[in-house]
Amino acid sequence: MAGLRELTPGAYHWQSGSNAGILVQDGQALIIDAGLDRSAAADIAQAVEKLGARPVALLITHAHADHSGGASFLARRAGDIPVLASPFEATIVRHPIWEPLYLYSGAAPIEELQHKFTLAKPYPVTQEVEPGALEIGPFRLEIIPLYGHAVGQIGVVWEDVCYTADAFFPPDLIQKHGIPFCVDLDAALESLARLESAGHRWFAPGHGPAVQSPAEAVAANRERLLRIRELCLEALRQPAEPADILRYAAGALGISITQPVAYLLAQTTVLAALTSLQRAGLAGVETADNRLMWHRT
Numbered sequence: 001m002a003g004l005r006e007l008t009p010g011a012y013h014w015q016s017g018s019n020a021g022i023l024v025q026d027g028q029a030l031i032i033d034a035g036l037d038r039s040a041a042a043d044i045a046q047a048v049e050k051l052g053a054r055p056v057a058l059l060i061t062h063a064h065a066d067h068s069g070g071a072s073f074l075a076r077r078a079g080d081i082p083v084l085a086s087p088f089e090a091t092i093v094r095h096p097i098w099e100p101l102y103l104y105s106g107a108a109p110i111e112e113l114q115h116k117f118t119l120a121k122p123y124p125v126t127q128e129v130e131p132g133a134l135e136i137g138p139f140r141l142e143i144i145p146l147y148g149h150a151v152g153q154i155g156v157v158w159e160d161v162c163y164t165a166d167a168f169f170p171p172d173l174i175q176k177h178g179i180p181f182c183v184d185l186d187a188a189l190e191s192l193a194r195l196e197s198a199g200h201r202w203f204a205p206g207h208g209p210a211v212q213s214p215a216e217a218v219a220a221n222r223e224r225l226l227r228i229r230e231l232c233l234e235a236l237r238q239p240a241e242p243a244d245i246l247r248y249a250a251g252a253l254g255i256s257i258t259q260p261v262a263y264l265l266a267q268t269t270v271l272a273a274l275t276s277l278q279r280a281g282l283a284g285v286e287t288a289d290n291r292l293m294w295h296r297t
């Protein structure tokens, strides 16, 4: 359900298909994430206008199209405000073709990947931000690394509110999607641990409602990522190809994948789980009969 919620004075959570954050201080606004497209961005811009605040900057937590697709529209409508992102994610905001490209192993992407859900409109990021303290207009922020769901995803802490991007999904979304998107499973687990031990008053995610304790969502996300990793290892009772491992894990989780894009997203998470197993010394990979074969070590 779309709507604007004030979490603490001046800290707003715009909840929609994908969420945004709006910080307001001294009549100025900082916007966190831009929504999927022009229509989502227009809703966010309107919410800022209703608050009577002048936008000073747009900060993109990560370049996935559902969070950055509205950036060009939102930044222009707000008067060409600066757009900020981490160095890695900035590259993708500037060149959104990277998203379908990496989902398709670096080859020219199939047409199914070239729609707005995986291919955003380009926008020139004006400032690259690293984890640490950051001052923008009247806002004193802390940028925190929340890597794993995306390579360079960041979270934003302002006073006692933490905007957590897609570091965790609400438990019901985990149930619904089965295999949450993840490019680095170990980094994603680290990000969950970071949020679990953080003492903020509110945690405002990129999907679903803000929560005062992330414990339940962190547990559900961690459990699912570890389960996927365990299923990948289970699939290696005998050497297997990534496609067979994915099929095994999806079957065990009761998931039926019905679209190429959903398959490619799930594939990324399974490959991330296999890399995690290799890092842990539990699995290895080699070629045999012109196949890419994973095995237990």
Ligand SMILES: [Zn+2]
Binding pocket: 062, 064, 067, 149, 150, 166
């Ligand atoms: Zn995302």
